[in-house]
Amino acid sequence: MGKQYNLWSFYLILICLGLAAYSLYSNINNTWLIAPPNYVLLIVSLLAFALGIIGFKDKRNWWAKTRSWLTVILSSLTFIGLLLALAFTTFFSSLGVNEHLKTVSSPDGHYTIDFYRYDAGAAGSFGIRGELNGPLWFKKRIYYQDRVEQVKVKWESNDNVSINNHILKLDEGDTYGYQ
Template sequence: MEKRYNLWSFYLIIVCLGLAAYSLYSNIENAWLIAPPNYILLLVSVIVFILGIKGFKDKRNWQVQTRSWLTVILSFLLSIVLILAILLSLFASSLEANEHIETVHSPDGNYTIDFYRFDAGAAGSFGVRGELDGPLWVKKRIYYQKRVEQIEVEWENNTTILINNHILNLKDGDTYGY
């Protein structure tokens, strides 16, 4: 039984590290955010830590023991990083006021975009951002404009949208304002 704890915890931490790295990349590059929220990754990382500790009972050879140590260390470090990321996002969201402006749907209903007004107060700027919805928690920021409070949205066709005089072709993956 300990053999499975050791192996599965190692595989889970590799997947969790990959998802956390992709989450960071997608936030920097405004790509599709397909990774689950940070609190889900934190939960998986804590479970991996527990499974990694249970995996120490498997003492077949030095590779198995090294894998257990690697799993426990990586899951512990990832948990700390995720806790800091969650605290930072909570702190930043308390400083930055986010207000949902509107949700628009394409004429054929295939695309849904949520628009938010943001205001960081004295700590930063204000403006509007638009996020294209995908399945589950998947989102992609497609529009970001500072020092604007209102938006004007008009669909040209099923895949092309005009936002504050900026044309975006969603089929081609166009974005604005980065």
């Protein structure tokens, strides 16, 4: 039974690391965020740590012992990294205001965009941010404009939207304000 805990904990932490790395990549490059929220990854890394500790019962060979140690070390480092990321985002998101302005849907209901007004106060700028909603928790940032307080949205067609006179072709993956 210890062998199964050992293997599952190892696979679980590898999946958790992969999702955390993709989450970081998607936030930097503004691609689709398909990884679950960081607090879910934090719980998964704790589960991998617990299973890794239980996996120490498997003492059949050196690879099983090494895998257990590797799992415990990786899950500990992942947990600490995710905890720091959560603390960082919680602290800096509390500095400014993120106010939900409105949610708009395409005429056929295929696309839904949430618009937020952000204001970092003395720490930064203010403006509008738009996020395209996907299935489950998937999101993609598609619109970002500094020093604007209102958002005017008009759907040109089922796939084309005009946001503050900037036309985005959502079926082609257009964004505005993101590099």
